[in-house]
Amino acid sequence: MGAQEQLRWVHHVGKGAGMQIADILKSKGTTVVTIDAGRSVNEAIRRLNAHRIGAIVVTEGDGAVIGILTERDVLRECGERCTHLEAHLKGDGRVCPAEIRDVMTTDVVFGNPDDDVLVAMAVMTKNRIRHLPVLQAGRLAGIVSIGDLVNAHVQEAEFENRMMKDYIQGATY
Numbered sequence: 001m002g003a004q005e006q007l008r009w010v011h012h013v014g015k016g017a018g019m020q021i022a023d024i025l026k027s028k029g030t031t032v033v034t035i036d037a038g039r040s041v042n043e044a045i046r047r048l049n050a051h052r053i054g055a056i057v058v059t060e061g062d063g064a065v066i067g068i069l070t071e072r073d074v075l076r077e078c079g080e081r082c083t084h085l086e087a088h089l090k091g092d093g094r095v096c097p098a099e100i101r102d103v104m105t106t107d108v109v110f111g112n113p114d115d116d117v118l119v120a121m122a123v124m125t126k127n128r129i130r131h132l133p134v135l136q137a138g139r140l141a142g143i144v145s146i147g148d149l150v151n152a153h154v155q156e157a158e159f160e161n162r163m164m165k166d167y168i169q170g171a172t173y
């Protein structure tokens with residue numbers, strides 16, 4: 001945990017609260033990779049690979065969020081309908097013809113910057129999802145993965161542990 005994060009943590013402990021999604025976004029940034037619903041699944045796969053991410057937020061027209069597409073959706077499409085891999089093996093140059101809008105999940109679960117990390121983890125566990133786009137005043141304000149949340153939680157627990165040890169050692173001198 002860097003000095004800035006330690007300060008934020010101390011600030012939160014002072015308020016009696018745990019880390020929030022906003023604290024994670026301050027470190028990782030608020031960039032969200034998006035793609036238009038009318039693009040092909042093939043293009044979404046290329047974008048996921050280029051950015052080394054597992055989920056892409058799907059938008060339409062003026063940028064309104066209308067869905068989310070993750071590795072899981074692509075895998076399901078491949079397993080259930082897509083003949084692209086077979087065609088590829090046979091030397092046929094066809095690419096996956098599916099459009100993102102036919103494969104994405106439309107009922108998007110969003111997080112809020114003020115959500116506690118533990119609450120966000122519970123929401124993701126309950127909904128069996130590993131990605132949580134963050135909305136603030138109706139606009140995309142970032143995205144966190146289950147990995148980001150677990151990492152933040154572990155760092156917070158380690159720092160708390162160190163503070164407790166320092167306190168106990170100080171009290172026994």
Ligand code: AMP
Binds near residue numbers: 068072104
């Ligand atoms: P994931 O575990 O994030 O790869 O996603 C598993 C399934 O849940 C996929 O069908 C995703 O489209 C869907 N999914 C992932 N994140 C969300 C989210 N925030 N809201 C709604 N569905 C989601």
